[in-house]
Amino acid sequence: xxxxxxxxxxxxxxxxxxxxxxxxxxxxxxxxxxxxxxxxxxxxxxxxxxxxxxxxxxxxxxxxxxxxxxxxxxxxxxxxxxxxxxxxxxxxxxxxxxxxxxxxxxxxxxxxxxxxxxxxxxxxxxxxxxxxxxxxxxxxxxxxxxxxxxxxxxxxxxxxxxxxxxxxxxxxxxxxxxxxxxxxxxxxxxxxxxxxxxxxxxxxxxxxxxxxxxxxxxxxxxxxxxxxxxxxxxxxxxxxxxxxxxxxxxxxxxxxxxxxxxxxxxxxxxxxxxxxxxxxxxxxxxxxxxxxxxxxxxxxxxxxxxxxxxxxxxxxxxxxxxxxxxxxxxxxxxxxxxxxxxxxxxxxxxxxxxxxxxxxxxxxxxxxxxxxxxxxxxxxxxxxxxxxxxxxxxxxxxxxxxxxxxxxxxxxxxxxxxxxxxxxxxxxxxxxxxxxxxxxxxxxxxxxxxxxxx
Numbered sequence: 168x169x170x171x172x173x174x175x176x177x178x179x180x181x182x183x184x185x186x187x188x189x190x191x192x193x194x195x196x197x198x199x200x201x202x203x204x205x206x207x208x209x210x211x212x213x214x215x216x217x218x219x220x221x222x223x224x225x226x227x228x229x230x231x232x233x234x235x236x237x238x239x240x241x242x243x244x245x246x247x248x249x250x251x252x253x254x255x256x257x258x259x260x261x262x263x264x265x266x267x268x269x270x271x272x273x274x275x276x277x278x279x280x281x282x283x284x285x286x287x288x289x290x291x292x293x294x295x296x297x298x299x300x301x302x303x304x305x306x307x308x309x310x311x312x313x314x315x316x317x318x319x320x321x322x323x324x325x326x327x328x329x330x331x332x333x334x335x336x337x338x339x340x341x342x343x344x345x346x347x348x349x350x351x352x353x354x355x356x357x358x359x360x361x362x363x364x365x366x367x368x369x370x371x372x373x374x375x376x377x378x379x380x381x382x383x384x385x386x387x388x389x390x391x392x393x394x395x396x397x398x399x400x401x402x403x404x405x406x407x408x409x410x411x412x413x414x415x416x417x418x419x420x421x422x423x424x425x426x427x428x429x430x431x432x433x434x435x436x437x438x439x440x441x442x443x444x445x446x447x448x449x450x451x452x453x454x455x456x457x458x459x460x461x462x463x464x465x466x467x468x469x470x471x472x473x474x475x476x477x478x479x480x481x482x483x484x485x486x487x488x489x490x491x492x493x494x495x496x497x498x499x500x501x502x503x504x505x506x507x508x509x510x511x512x513x514x515x516x517x518x519x520x521x522x523x524x525x526x527x528x529x530x531x532x533x534x535x536x537x538x539x540x541x542x543x544x545x546x547x548x549x550x551x552x553x554x555x556x557x558x559x560x561x562x563x564x565x566x567x568x569x570x571x572x573x574x575x576x577x578x579x580x581x582x583x584x585x586x587x588x589x590x591x592x593x594x595x596x597x598x599x600x601x602x603x604x605x606x607x608x609x610x611x612x613x614x615x616x617x618x619x620x621x
Contacts, residue, residue, distance in 0.1 A: 200257030370401035406484025
C-alpha cells in the first residue's frame with residue numbers, strides 16, 4: 168500500500184492542536200475519503216490541465232501533475248493510497264502523494280481552489296457515477312420483472328385490497344405493476360442527473376479567487392454540460408444534491424418494499440402462490456423443517472433503513488446558515504451508507520426474481536367466486552341496468568350465498584387491464600432507459616481519456 172511520509176494537514180500553520188480535538192475533528196474521514204479519492208484524482212487532473220492551459224502553471228508542471236495523477240488513479244480505485252489520521256483527509260493524502268512523485272510541482276496543485284470546492288467536485292463526480300450505477304440496477308430489476316410478467320402473463324392470481332380478496336388479477340399484471348413503478352423512478356432520475364450536471368470547481372471557499380480560472384474548461388474536461396455559476400450557491404449546495412439522491416432512493420425503496428412484502432406473503436404456506444429457492448432462504452437453529460425468507464425480510468428492512476438514513480443525512484445538512492460549515496463533514500457517512508444499502512438491495516432482488524417458482528395451481532384455486540362480483544355487475548350493466556342497481560343485485564346474491572358468476576363473461580381490455588397489459592410499451596420504455604444509460608456511460612468513459620491525455 169502507498170503511504171506518504173508527510174503528515175501535515177493542508178491548513179496547518181505550526182500552532183499546537185490538542186490530540187483529542189484532532190481526533191474529534193478528523194473523525195472518520197481517513198476511512199470515508201477512500202471512496203472519494205478516485206474522483207478527487209480525476210477532478211485534480213482536470214484542474215491541473217486547466218491551470219496549465221491558462222498559464223497559471225508551467226507546461227512542465229501541469230504535465231507532471233497530470234502524469235502523476237494518472238498513475239494514482241488505479242491506486243486509489245484499489246483503495247491502496249492510505250490516509251493517515253495526521254493527514255486528516257483524502258485531499259491532504261493526495262497532495263502529499265503528488266509531492267512525493269513530482270516534487271515542488273505537487274505544491275502547486277492547490278492553486279485557485281479550496282478544500283471546500285475540491286470536496287464538492289469529488290462528491291459531485293461520485294454522485295454522478297453512483298446515480299448512473301443505481302439507475303442501471305433499477306433497470307436490470309425492471310427487466311427481469313418484465314420477463315417474469317411475460318412468462319406468467321395469464322396465470323390467475325387473486326387481486327387484494329385491505330389484504331382481502333378483491334378482484335381477478337394475474338401474476339403478469341402483478342409483476343407489470345412493479346415494472347411500471349420502476350420505470351417511473353428511472354425517468355425521474357433524469358432530473359437528478361440534470362441537477363448534478365453542473366461543475367462546482369472554481370468557487371474556492373465560496374467567493375471565487377482573483378485568478379483567470381477557466382471554469383468552463385474544467386466542466387468540459389469532466390463531462391459537465393455547464394458550470395455552477397455562483398460560488399455562493401456552490402457552497403450552499405453542499406448536501407442539497409446528496410439529499411436529493413437519497414430521497415430518490417427512498418422513493419425507489421417504497422416500490423421495493425411492497426415487492427418484498429407481496430413475495431413474503433405469497434410464499435407462505437397459507438398462500439403458496441410462489442416458492443423461494445433454497446439458495447434465497449436460511450434455516451432455523453431449532454426447527455429442522457424450517458426455511459426462512461431472510462433475504463426478503465432483510466431487503467424489506469433495508470427499504471425502511473434507507474428512510475432512516477435519508478433523514479439522518481437531512482438532519483446534518485439542514486439548519487445551518489449559508490456558506491460552508493464543518494457540520495457538512497458528517498454527511499459523508501450516511502450518504503455512502505445509503506448508496507451502498509440501495510445497491511445491495513437492488514442486486515439481491517434482481518438475482519431472486521428469475522428463480523422464483525409460481526404455483527399456478529395454488530393461485531388458480533384461490534380464484535373464488537366472490538372475486539367476480541364486480542365483473543358480474545358489469546354483465547348486468549351490459550344488459551341495460553344502471554351500475555347502482557346491478558351493484559345492489561349482485562351484493563344481495565353474494566350475501567344470500569346464491570352468487571354464481573360467469574367467470575369468462577368479461578375481461579378488462581383497457582390499457583393495463585388483464586386483457587391488455589401493454590408489456591410491449593413497458594419494454595420500449597425500458598429500452599429508452601437503456602439508451603439513456605448507454606449515452607451517459609459513454610460520457611463517463613470519455614472523461615479519463617480527456618483529463619489524463621498526455
